[in-house]
Amino acid sequence: MKILHTSDWHLGRSLHGYSLIEDQAYVLERLLEKIREDQVDLLVIAGDIYDKSIPTEAAVELFNHFISKVTLEYKISTIIISGNHDSGERIDFGSKLFESQHLYIVGKCPKGYQKVTVKVQDEELDVFMIPYIEPAHVREIAEDDTIKRHDEAMAYLIKAIENEKREVPTLLVAHAFVAGGDVSDSERRLSVVGGAELVSAQHFKNFTYTALGHLHKRQAMGAENIRYSGSLLKYSVSEANQKKGYVLLEIKKQKLVAIEEKELATKRNVRVLTGLLEELIASASLDAHKDDYVFVRIKGVPVADVTATLRHIYPNILGSEWVKDEASGEAVEEQKQVDFMATKEKTVTEVFMEFLDFIGETEFDEEETKYIKEIVQEIEEGKYEA
Amino acid sequence: MKILHTSDWHLGRSLHGYSLIEDQAYVLERLLEKIREDQVDLLVIAGDIYDKSIPTEAAVELFNHFISKVTLEYKISTIIISGNHDSGERIDFGSKLFESQHLYIVGKCPKGYQKVTVKVQDEELDVFMIPYIEPAHVREIAEDDTIKRHDEAMAYLIKAIENEKREVPTLLVAHAFVAGGDVSDSERRLSVVGGAELVSAQHFKNFTYTALGHLHKRQAMGAENIRYSGSLLKYSVSEANQKKGYVLLEIKKQKLVAIEEKELATKRNVRVLTGLLEELIASASLDAHKDDYVFVRIKGVPVADVTATLRHIYPNILGSEWVKDEASGEAVEEQKQVDFMATKEKTVTEVFMEFLDFIGETEFDEEETKYIKEIVQEIEEGKYEA
Secondary structure (H helix, E strand, O other): OEEEEEOOOOEOOEEOOEEOHHHHHHHHHHHHHHHHHOOOOEEEEOOOOEOOOOOOHHHHHHHHHHHHHHHHHHOOEEEEEOOOOOOHHHHOOOHHHHHHHOEEEEOOOOOOOEEEEEEEOOEEEEEEEEOOOOHHHHHHHHOOOOOOOHHHHHHHHHHHHHOOOOOOOEEEEEEOEEOOOOOOOOOOHHHHOOOOOEEOHHHHOOOOEEEEEOOOOOEEOOOOOEEEOOOOOOOOHHHOOOOOEEEEEEEEOOEEEEEEEEEOOOOOOEEEEEEEHHHHHHHHOOOOOOOOEEEEEEEOOOOOOHHHHHHOOOOOOOEEEEOOOHHHOOOOOOOOOOOHHHHHHOOHHHHHHHHHHHOOOOOOOHHHHHHHHHHHHHHHOOOOOO | OEEEEEOOOOEOOEEOOEEOHHHHHHHHHHHHHHHHHOOOOEEEEOOOOEOOOOOOHHHHHHHHHHHHHHHHHHOOEEEEEOOOOOOHHHHOOOHHHHHHHOEEEEOOOOOOOEEEEEEEOOEEEEEEEEOOOOHHHHHHHHOOOOOOOHHHHHHHHHHHHHOOOOOOOEEEEEEOEEOOOOOOOOOOHHHHOOOOOEEOHHHHOOOOEEEEEOOOOOEEOOOOOEEEOOOOOOOOHHHOOOOOEEEEEEEEOOEEEEEEEEEOOOOOOEEEEEEEHHHHHHHHOOOOOOOOEEEEEEEOOOOOOHHHHHHOOOOOOOEEEEOOOHHHOOOOOOOOOOOHHHHHHOOHHHHHHHHHHHOOOOOOOHHHHHHHHHHHHHHHOOOOOO
């Protein structure tokens, strides 16, 4: 059984003001070709189909076109969960009707997860789907007031799933922020603060494969069989050096026998160009992909209106910046490692102060300090819990 | 073959600030019961499923619940077209996948109409669906610049359909404003002005039955077999005296043998109460349905804060007004007949002046008059056509 793992499509997204819908339509056509070429039996999309809970009409049309083709023409099984950018309720529309055609879309679900068994020839696979879910919701499902963080919520759901597990290969599909992952600029940065959104990769160790969605960098999370497929396209300048595509797996005789990272051709690339302005202008004549989304890092003496000047050469220029220290002119990719255990030990006050520091607020007068302390106390007393 | 014709659900709608979602859920449960009781073979929803092009999550969930039940449990055929309140693109999501389960949802369609053949036992029916469409769009489809009004657009579509007609009963499903129809306050009133949105009932004379959506009053349009089912609920005070429900048809041996207007039980009614304040207060103690949506017309001497006072008795009071002339204290229902031929002959200037009068603007200085004339001229030259 061949499984294609993808996620974080963010259909309808823009990049520095440029609509990416054409780029998304293009790369999805390539994905359709690959599904055929690679003889995929099961397609898995691990959340964030759309960029917003209310997607644009163009995004809905694109997704509709894609799943209609996969389901009606290719007739393969498809598993889709909602991510934090999707509306579970909206994603669920028609999902019961799709099931007879082996299309399983799970947004809101009463248990917090849903199971489906996929059979291809003599190979059987139990798929457990955990769409993005807030801890408050799991707290209700579990009737357990101690569930406050995403890690505790995931622990509860995994335990419930473990009780249902059989002696067949298992695929877990989840949309979550796994601790230790490399974060890109296109994810919500605030979520890093405090660590309440982080879950441990340990939860996933007993599944044949865990198909994750949320982080935009394709990466394994401590084990080869626990992976983010990464986003469909580069959704920020910080992802310029990342390879985008999908993960292709094979399960044979109940064993995971292959994991491959694959690329997809794109309509336009996201690139960072670094150099002196005159160098960039000179080398542009040899640039065969001037319609790429380029971000320019200029060395040398500052000049006014560089972005506007370069737009004549690169119509889809994203922006520019001056590189003060020439030595650091190489990598733009900015990544943050989050120390999971460290954040878990922090007090609410520490997390709150970290947040205030994060947004640039560090000096407070007496009244403000008093007010902050009151709020922190109220949070600790659970006043703001949903 | 038994056919149930309904339309104008407007899921997610409010009435004077009250969300009607509970009322809508309640009446749809009653509709589900009736579908069983009446042994319906084909359900037809003639547009305006949702109240807005971007429906609320609750509205999407309700519609999802309804069609899942009808399709998966009752296993009957269903025909749904989008209305002017719906987004064709959004309504279309998954529609190709639904077809194998005899659920046909048509929003945007390349030809402007879509055909499907429904078979029940030995009875065959060709269904032609015309979702709400702007003349500009039909103009593109027809490649005919002379199509400017809805009537011309409908004429083109009907002609195209006539070419496809076979010797079997035909059902036309359309969302349009048929000339001569009784209009309620809950429809867009501006559309009345100028008549550009009106279509003639004559277009529909060659179909076995025409299931219309758009006008909220249940009514036949010049012939028994050309009908509006009316809206699911009373969506304005002007509809208080209207009966709401659905139309049930039967086709037997290729003939339309029965047309019945049926009612549905509602959670709360919309009522108009008229009388002296003291009478209304006194009779309220005998009112078994105090949670109805009531609009109050007070006779006698004006008193302050009547709505607030009566809210203690009628928690869902919609509002109140003083009846100056006691003789006219009976009917609130306000209807306008639109003279189709008359509006068709009007010039753009006349229509524009009618519009300005409609919104209460009748006096203009020299500069304003000049500006209006310029705009009218530009309209006549086709400058503002899509």
